[in-house]
Amino acid sequence: MRIAIIGSGYVGLTAGVGFAHFGNSVVCADIDPAKIEKLARGICPIYELGLEDLLKENLSKGRIRFTTDIKDAVKDAEAVFFAVNTPEGEYGKANLTYLLNAAKTVAPLCATGTLFINKSTAPVGTIEKIRETISKARGDDQFYVATNPEFLKEGTAVEDFLHPDRIVVGVDHPEAEQRLRALYRPLIEDGVPFIATNIATAELTKYAANSMLALRISFINEIADFCELVGADVKQVAHAIGLDKRIGSHFLRAGIGYGGSCFGKDVKALALSGEEHGYEFKIIKALSTVNDLRYRIVITKLQKHLKNLHGARIAVLGLAFKPMTDDVRSAPALRIIHELLDHGARITAYDPVANEPFKKMFSRSGEVTFVTSLHDAARGADALLLLTAWDEFQAMSLKEIRSITTGVLIVDGMNMLERNAAEAAGFTYEGIGR
Numbered sequence: 001m002r003i004a005i006i007g008s009g010y011v012g013l014t015a016g017v018g019f020a021h022f023g024n025s026v027v028c029a030d031i032d033p034a035k036i037e038k039l040a041r042g043i044c045p046i047y048e049l050g051l052e053d054l055l056k057e058n059l060s061k062g063r064i065r066f067t068t069d070i071k072d073a074v075k076d077a078e079a080v081f082f083a084v085n086t087p088e089g090e091y092g093k094a095n096l097t098y099l100l101n102a103a104k105t106v107a108p109l110c111a112t113g114t115l116f117i118n119k120s121t122a123p124v125g126t127i128e129k130i131r132e133t134i135s136k137a138r139g140d141d142q143f144y145v146a147t148n149p150e151f152l153k154e155g156t157a158v159e160d161f162l163h164p165d166r167i168v169v170g171v172d173h174p175e176a177e178q179r180l181r182a183l184y185r186p187l188i189e190d191g192v193p194f195i196a197t198n199i200a201t202a203e204l205t206k207y208a209a210n211s212m213l214a215l216r217i218s219f220i221n222e223i224a225d226f227c228e229l230v231g232a233d234v235k236q237v238a239h240a241i242g243l244d245k246r247i248g249s250h251f252l253r254a255g256i257g258y259g260g261s262c263f264g265k266d267v268k269a270l271a272l273s274g275e276e277h278g279y280e281f282k283i284i285k286a287l288s289t290v291n292d293l294r295y296r297i298v299i300t301k302l303q304k305h306l307k308n309l310h311g312a313r314i315a316v317l318g319l320a321f322k323p324m325t326d327d328v329r330s331a332p333a334l335r336i337i338h339e340l341l342d343h344g345a346r347i348t349a350y351d352p353v354a355n356e357p358f359k360k361m362f363s364r365s366g367e368v369t370f371v372t373s374l375h376d377a378a379r380g381a382d383a384l385l386l387l388t389a390w391d392e393f394q395a396m397s398l399k400e401i402r403s404i405t406t407g408v409l410i411v412d413g414m415n416m417l418e419r420n421a422a423e424a425a426g427f428t429y430e431g432i433g434r
């Protein structure tokens, strides 16, 4: 099938490369000429395992191309995917400006009978807005709409696209469903469940999934705080409850709270979407509140041991919001380093891949010393503060690191080290909830 994808970010690019890999003819568009130029040469602008290789392979087979010219992108398309960002707007509502602008721009350029599919995360009711926008811009109703939420995770985006747990589509016409089934045929044949629902159901599914995952994290974080008061170990609690098949073990890792471009924004957007429909989400609102306060826990732990943070040299290990990505959007490190600087701490920061993105995003980068190795960060530090669960940190030789630090404190915001090993190397260890 001939497909156009509007927006070549995480979701658009991965989907574009994935659909090309299935044998479709894909054109990816974006307004950023520098990004398009790189992609056309097979250079992936984001750090995403396996994506560049798959991109190169499909470029060489002529199944995917990139353009900034929207008209060129959609002129032959039978299906047009919208994968532009829907950032947090006023009061936490999803900002649909980019999405609706994209719909308005492409609508008159497409052939009769085109299927327009939304892949951007957007609240219930968005497809109706897209339909109205397209209808007005074209002056007809000779097109189809659908929603197809994307559940991929950063760091494993390619794997998640090629081997998803399920495919969800929201449709209101058999032709739309048929075309989406055709697009996903290789996965359906592999046994991946294909769930076709009405449009509102599919739109809500994305928010419900992200909120459920975020809920589990906030839940285990509250359990972790209580563990500290009663002498329990949250890792063992999580392991034990996770073995109950009704609960399962995923997303029960206690720590400094969730970050990234999705959870915070989607949880808030769902609560607001509820209010717009006269419904108050009590649990959803609470889980956001729990997460927004997580940054305090590591500050309190540093203060407990170092007393005054003023002048203290803290080695921050990890800046990305999670390992295997250089994404720092809503990373806990942003808030935590900001607080530490306010307390007068001197920060030396190291991330295996996210130093540069962090420098760009953080408003006080000039006050932080960024280094390019774990050892450079640790040397002379009064405390090590682990904020991202990179394998490199888990595998570090604690004895060797202790020989170059000034102080003995490790605050492990991701619970990735073992207390015994840290103490055997001469450190004082503070985890979360244990």
Ligand code: UDX
Pocket (backbone or CB within 6 Å): 150, 151, 152, 153, 154, 155, 210, 213, 217, 250, 251, 252, 253, 254, 255, 256, 257, 258, 259, 260, 261, 262, 263, 321, 322
């Ligand atoms: C998430 C959803 O998982 C994905 O389906 C959706 O499409 C986009 O949002 P992503 O933001 O890439 O994906 O990251 P994810 O792996 O879900 O982690 C989100 C955050 O939760 C990270 O900050 C991570 O460190 C944190 N987390 C995760 C925990 O604190 N504890 C856990 O047990 C799991």
